[in-house]
């Protein structure tokens with residue numbers, strides 16, 4: 001929606017905070033939560049274009065998995081053993097931090113998770129990852145094909161890795177819990193159109209509000225480049241689709257399933273509903289951009305996945321279908337940094353389909369970076385400096 005110069009003069013009011021967090025997803029709300037833990041005297045606002053959890057954080061499967069979006073061996077190949085291990089530790093801390101919150105308010109379930117091979121090559125890779133995982137102290141066991149299928153009441157899979165640390169949540173309730181506990185003002189339905197540096201602080205413009213803050217965090221997920229265009233080199237929008245079935249009469253999926261290199265995933269809620277998603281790998285060209293829509297082709301692939309591997313789902317009616325926009329980074333791991341020409345504003349984006357595995361710990365790291373003189377050690381793991389090219393477009 002555009003706003004005329006006359007309407008702006010009439011409607012825009014100024015508000016001031018110590019810290020403004022842009023984006024009320026898992027990363028933004030966690031940052032606000034940890035700011036309160038670190039310094040309760042801070043006046044904090046969460047500014048969101050929609051409602052809290054309106055983005056990917058309120059639309060995902062709620063898996064809280066350790067490690068990156070890929071298996072451990074692939075992560076070692078992509079980032080090196082040391083970085084892969086540090087990323088794993090970061091996500092382990094994320095899980096621990098969530099487990100210490102009041103899980104009854106956001107459906108915390110810790111029944112482990114299964115990374116399941118869709119073909120022989122993946123099965124081989126998962127088995128070869130085992131010694132590296134054990135050496136890194138990761139609690140995992142390999143299950144052969146028959147044990148995997150027995151455990152999941154499934155067919156057509158190869159072997160799997162059962163990780164005892166896998167967990168799941170209701171992601172929207174977690175976001176709202178963190179926001180409520182943060183004590184921050186939720187300025188919802190205020191879309192930030194631009195931001196700039198002023199007097200050492202940050203000014204955020206929205207059609208109806210001008211938010212001034214001493215410091216800010218841009219945690220708008222895939223939407224970060226809509227506010228700071230030069231950051232598009234670090235994040236691009238990718239669509240993910242999911243569906244939910246009518247409840248199955250029995251509890252047959254004992255723990256969340258992440259299969260086919262993460263291109264398919266499924267879990268069963270306590271009431272019996274099956275959630276499933278993925279199916280993007282054969283539709284990569286269309287599953288990009290910001291459009292919130294499901295497509296018959298991807299939805300049919302998700303249904304086919306369910307019916308092929310979990311035949312007992314074949315007669316379950318599909319109750320709902322939805323999509324969400326994920327922010328993918330160039331090397332699939334989160335990216336943090338300072339907004340060009342606005343040093344009092346940090347950004348964090350590019351969670352690449354795995355933001356629940358990082359988000360709460362990331363919020364803690366961002367809060368620490370804001371309140372301390374020096375960023376914490378873990379900041380280096382995610383800084384955009386690894387790409388060794390600075391944004392060239394001046395803001």
Ligand SMILES: Cc1cc2nc3c(=O)[nH]c(=O)nc-3n(C[C@H](O)[C@H](O)[C@H](O)COP(=O)(O)OP(=O)(O)OC[C@H]3O[C@@H](n4cnc5c(N)ncnc54)[C@H](O)[C@@H]3O)c2cc1C
Nearest residue numbers: 023025027049055056057060061063192221324354355356
């Ligand atoms: C279908 C689906 C399934 C997924 N499953 C999982 C899973 O099981 N486990 C997992 O770890 N990850 C999963 N993910 C990925 C995960 O959801 C994301 O990585 C994570 O939610 C990103 O969090 P965020 O806070 O960075 O961004 P978001 O949750 O997208 O939050 C960004 C917020 O910014 C707001 N915003 C946007 N533009 C503006 C603006 N201009 N001004 C103000 N506010 C703005 C939005 O309204 C939104 O609330 C899935 C994603 C999808 C879509």
